[in-house]
Amino acid sequence: MKSLKSFGLVMVLALALGMGAGCAKKNAEVENVEPAPVATTSAVEAAAQQITDGVVYFDFDKYDIKAEYRDMLQQKAELMKQFPSIRVRIEGNCDERGTQEYNLALGERRARAAYEYMIRLGVPADQLDIISYGKERPAVEGTGEAVWAQNRRDEFNVIAR
Amino acid sequence: MRKFLPLFHSLVVLMMLVLAVPCGAATMVDIYGAGQNKINLAMASPLTGPSQRATALGAELNDAITTNLNYLPFMRLTSPSAVLGGTLLSAWQGAEVDFRRFQIAGADLLVTAHWPNGDRDNSTVELRVFETYSGKFVFGNAYSGVTHSEVPNVADRFCDDLMEALTGARGFFSSSLAFVKGNGRKRDVWVVRATGRDLRQVTNIPGAAMSPSWSPDGRYVVFSHMDDSTHALGVWDRMNNTVKRVRFPGNTVIGPCFLPDNRVAVSLSTGHYPDIFLLNRQFQRERTLEQSPGIDVSPSFDATGTKMAFTSSRLGSPQVFLKDFTTGTVSRVSMEGSYNSEPCISPDGTLIAYTKATPSGFRIFVHDMVTGYEQQISFGPGRDEQPAFAPDSYFVAFTSTRGGSSQIYLTTRHGGEARKVPTGAGNASFPSWGK
Numbered sequence: 014m015k016s017l018k019s020f021g022l023v024m025v026l027a028l029a030l031g032m033g034a035g036c037a038k039k040n041a042e043v044e045n046v047e048p049a050p051v052a053t054t055s056a057v058e059a060a061a062q063q064i065t066d067g068v069v070y071f072d073f074d075k076y077d078i079k080a081e082y083r084d085m086l087q088q089k090a091e092l093m094k095q096f097p098s099i100r101v102r103i104e105g106n107c108d109e110r111g112t113q114e115y116n117l118a119l120g121e122r123r124a125r126a127a128y129e130y131m132i133r134l135g136v137p138a139d140q141l142d143i144i145s146y147g148k149e150r151p152a153v154e155g156t157g158e159a160v161w162a163q164n165r166r167d168e169f170n171v172i173a174r
Numbered sequence: 175m176r177k178f179l180p181l182f183h184s185l186v187v188l189m190m191l192v193l194a195v196p197c198g199a200a201t202m203v204d205i206y207g208a209g210q211n212k213i214n215l216a217m218a219s220p221l222t223g224p225s226q227r228a229t230a231l232g233a234e235l236n237d238a239i240t241t242n243l244n245y246l247p248f249m250r251l252t253s254p255s256a257v258l259g260g261t262l263l264s265a266w267q268g269a270e271v272d273f274r275r276f277q278i279a280g281a282d283l284l285v286t287a288h289w290p291n292g293d294r295d296n297s298t299v300e301l302r303v304f305e306t307y308s309g310k311f312v313f314g315n316a317y318s319g320v321t322h323s324e325v326p327n328v329a330d331r332f333c334d335d336l337m338e339a340l341t342g343a344r345g346f347f348s349s350s351l352a353f354v355k356g357n358g359r360k361r362d363v364w365v366v367r368a369t370g371r372d373l374r375q376v377t378n379i380p381g382a383a384m385s386p387s388w389s390p391d392g393r394y395v396v397f398s399h400m401d402d403s404t405h406a407l408g409v410w411d412r413m414n415n416t417v418k419r420v421r422f423p424g425n426t427v428i429g430p431c432f433l434p435d436n437r438v439a440v441s442l443s444t445g446h447y448p449d450i451f452l453l454n455r456q457f458q459r460e461r462t463l464e465q466s467p468g469i470d471v472s473p474s475f476d477a478t479g480t481k482m483a484f485t486s487s488r489l490g491s492p493q494v495f496l497k498d499f500t501t502g503t504v505s506r507v508s509m510e511g512s513y514n515s516e517p518c519i520s521p522d523g524t525l526i527a528y529t530k531a532t533p534s535g536f537r538i539f540v541h542d543m544v545t546g547y548e549q550q551i552s553f554g555p556g557r558d559e560q561p562a563f564a565p566d567s568y569f570v571a572f573t574s575t576r577g578g579s580s581q582i583y584l585t586t587r588h589g590g591e592a593r594k595v596p597t598g599a600g601n602a603s604f605p606s607w608g609k
Binding site for chain 1: 382385403404405428429441443447469471485487491492513515529536559560604
């Protein structure tokens with residue numbers, strides 16, 4: 014009788030384990046169908062980081078998007094279409110050499126050049142803002158072409174995600 | 175005694191009239207012509223009576239006038255130590271004035287100051303100007319109610335009167351400059367007299383102010399304002415000392431400038447290039463003033479409002495252009511150099527000052543609208559930029575880093591030695607003239 018009791022206990026435990034295993038498997042399947050909130054956040058974060066990381070640089074007194082940056086902008090555009098909650102402020106900047114009012118206009122042209130390119134790639138306009146900082150916010154302090162080249166730029170600041 | 179009182183009063187009134195009317199006030203110094211000459215001026219010691227030196231307010235006023243006159247590039251002040259026999263006179267007018275000692279010292283003009291009731295608080299001073307060679311009375315004025323705190327204002331009024339008598343132009347000593355002061359991302363609008371007095375801050379909002387412009391009626395200063403996410407038109411209302419930010423579609427606001435009728439022109443971007451728009455009196459967009467396939471910024475107007483100088487990149491690089499609203503024509507002004515910007519047209523419409531990139535850095539040039547002749551009027555070192563013509567079309571304020579930090583300086587349409595406007599600690603830039 015005692016051995017029968019022991020057998021029954023083992024069976025109950027085995028059943029319990031089996032049910033537990035079954036539940037775990039079922040949860041795993043659910044996760045595969047609907048990503049958990051934690052996973053979504055990290056995906057948006059990764060997209061936001063990728064959008065922020067790429068900076069577009071310009072030649073002196075120019076605001077045309079050079080061919081080498083088109084793939085980067087396309088990648089940003091795809092991510093923004095994939096995550097409609099992301100809003101980006103494109104910030105146009107100039108080097109220190111020009112005068113302030115003209116540089117504010119030039120920074121606007123640089124920001125708008127990227128803005129229009131991304132609109133053409135299908136990014137909804139309500140996901141994009143632009144601002145020109147002119148020469149007010151250099152990325153690198155100093156003088157010389159190596160410094161100036163790093164300051165003639167569009168930065169992509171994620172303001173909502 | 176009583177019957178003499180009306181006679182005495184009549185004499186006082188007569189004297190005031192004689193003092194107030196400039197005699198022979200023909201222009202003595204042509205500050206606008208090419209052949210600019212200098213004039214030597216001596217100050218006699220202030221008197222309370224014959225050979226009695228005024229040592230209180232009298233001394234203060236003479237010092238204040240001397241400080242003011244040093245701002246006039248065409249004026250050379252005769253050192254008191256150069257006057258043999260000294261500057262203390264036995265008379266302040268008439269044949270008893272010893273003009274000869276001032277002639278010998280090289281002075282063309284002599285200023286006398288007489289305090290008939292002493293130079294205590296709330297006194298009256300009579301200031302007279304004579305030619306030393308002929309003894310001819312040039313002009314004079316009596317200023318009443320002079321107190322210690324009023325001395326600088328009396329000096330300003332006299333110097334404006336003197337400058338008008340000599341040149342035909344007035345207003346420099348009673349004018350003020352709006353400008354931007356601060357460091358980094360926090361910069362506000364301040365105002366100061368052109369001679370450095372009455373310095374005060376008029377805005378204090380997070381972000382950077384740029385390009386202030388003073389309304390001709392003196393009520394508003396508008397400026398472009400930038401914070402982390404927005405551009406706006408800043409408006410300081412002097413009447414109630416308030417500041418507001420006006421936003422525009424496109425989020426770009428550059429270089430506002432008042433027209434003579436107290437409306438504002440400003441560059442906005444509405445999807446096209448930044449173009450120049452006219453705002454209505456509520457600071458809302460009214461109509462386009464100038465647009466092109468290029469950047470159009472930095473409008474500046476003459477006193478009639480029919481001529482607008484501006485910067486445009488329509489031909490590639492930034493250049494200075496002029497729009498004539500009576501004909502609708504636009505003509506290029508700057509012909510040499512690949513970077514010419516920040517034009518300021520003189521109120522009389524004859525000159526355009528602008529910033530040119532030269533091999534030694536930015537310098538201020540003046541373009542004569544009649545002859546096309548161009549003249550460099552600033553010579554560094556450092557960056558010289560943001561020229562602003564005074565209402566007299568003679569003085570030019572500009573920003574320079576010649577002393578290390580960015581500061582405001584004064585020169586004239588002829589160039590010459592630049593003089594720093596004292597604005598206290600911190601970077602100063604974007605001078606704009608006002609009342």
